[in-house]
Amino acid sequence: MCCLKISGMMAALALLGSLLLSGCEQGPTLWQQESYVFGTRVQITTADVPESVARPVVSAALADLDRWHVRLHAWRDDSELTRINRALAQDQWTRTDPEVFALLRQAQQMSSAAEGLFNPAIGQLVALWGFHADSFAPITPDPAALRRLIASAPQMSDVQLDGGQVRSRNRNVSFDLGGMAKGWALDRVAERLREAGIKSALINIGGNILALGSKGDEPWKVGLQAPRDNQAMAVIVLRDGEALGTSGDYQRYFELNGVRYCHLIDPRTGSAACQRQAATVLVENGLDAGLRSDVASKPLFFASRTDTARLAARFDIRDVMLVETDGHAWLSPRMHQRVQWLQRPAKVDTLSGFPS
Numbered sequence: 411m412c413c414l415k416i417s418g419m420m421a422a423l424a425l426l427g428s429l430l431l432s433g434c435e436q437g438p439t440l441w442q443q444e445s446y447v448f449g450t451r452v453q454i455t456t457a458d459v460p461e462s463v464a465r466p467v468v469s470a471a472l473a474d475l476d477r478w479h480v481r482l483h484a485w486r487d488d489s490e491l492t493r494i495n496r497a498l499a500q501d502q503w504t505r506t507d508p509e510v511f512a513l514l515r516q517a518q519q520m521s522s523a524a525e526g527l528f529n530p531a532i533g534q535l536v537a538l539w540g541f542h543a544d545s546f547a548p549i550t551p552d553p554a555a556l557r558r559l560i561a562s563a564p565q566m567s568d569v570q571l572d573g574g575q576v577r578s579r580n581r582n583v584s585f586d587l588g589g590m591a592k593g594w595a596l597d598r599v600a601e602r603l604r605e606a607g608i609k610s611a612l613i614n615i616g617g618n619i620l621a622l623g624s625k626g627d628e629p630w631k632v633g634l635q636a637p638r639d640n641q642a643m644a645v646i647v648l649r650d651g652e653a654l655g656t657s658g659d660y661q662r663y664f665e666l667n668g669v670r671y672c673h674l675i676d677p678r679t680g681s682a683a684c685q686r687q688a689a690t691v692l693v694e695n696g697l698d699a700g701l702r703s704d705v706a707s708k709p710l711f712f713a714s715r716t717d718t719a720r721l722a723a724r725f726d727i728r729d730v731m732l733v734e735t736d737g738h739a740w741l742s743p744r745m746h747q748r749v750q751w752l753q754r755p756a757k758v759d760t761l762s763g764f765p766s
Contacts (some may be wrong), residue, residue: 593704
């Protein structure tokens with residue numbers, strides 16, 4: 411059975427909309443604009459800003475997202491990333507623009523912080539599993555091809571960045587920035603809104619969310635999707651500058667012979683077999699909050715629970731929730747305090763190693 415799980419994400423976004431609109435009759439003036447970028451739904455909501463002010467700023471932000479979507483696309487023939495990947499496969503230096511160059515440098519830094527469990531160099535692995543497509547078949551890769559690619563061990567440390575030029579010492583390096591692009595874009599959009607004087611907004615790029623200010627006298631509230639149904643399992647209040655990111659096995663996946671395979675591929679083993687249902691992180695206001703919220707959820711999706719606190723600390727993150735394959739939820743002490751349960755899992759425990 412092949413399941414292209416889109417509805418769950420849309421349900422979570424619908425819940426977000428209901429949370430935003432609740433109490434609007436006597437609350438602040440909200441204005442929202444939507445688009446579809448990075449293969450997902452985007453919502454930008456402003457509070458207490460006239461539409462005449464918000465519309466041009468948000469429209470410009472959405473235009474930026476459209477541009478980044480084309481330039482950073484991992485499998486479009488006309489994307490800047492595809493052009494770079496072709497050059498890497500030919501062992502050639504290639505020049506890119508300052509924006510993409512800076513993003514690749516950040517990708518190196520994030521991969522190092524994640525101890526390789528976030529690895530944007532494994533685009534060939536993602537393609538081998540069939541996830542470089544808008545729709546995909548329930549087929550596992552050829553075992554020999556998978557072994558060869560894993561043995562070649564493409565890493566971001568293979569990448570050379572010098573004066574706006576890019577090269578790889580490993581021809582099997584192929585960039586796929588899908589694990590960081592949404593979070594990176596959150597920060598860019600937030601910067602544009604702040605520069606335009608918009609102090610209160612909620613930016614949602616496919617479930618990666620960043621809050622600015624508040625919704626009038628109330629904080630922004632967002633829903634956390636239950637991985638195995640289309641309902642919200644909890645609500646979290648987001649303060650100014652905080653970002654929320656989740657990696658889950660329930661959006662792009664297929665099932666074959668009773669095994670669920672998702673687009674989140676373990677860089678160590680090359681396996682797409684899902685190791686847990688979801689990993690959620692909440693990042694406090696600070697530098698690259700959106701980027702860190704997107705990236706950090708990846709290593710925590712793959713890592714053992716005993717490594718969770720150590721890896722989270724490398725991203726300065728203290729609020730974490732893991733949902734295991736059996737639905738058992740594990741939360742850091744601070745995340746316990748932030749989550750307001752709507753559907754409490756049957757088993758909820760506390761992750762060790764985190765500050766209380």
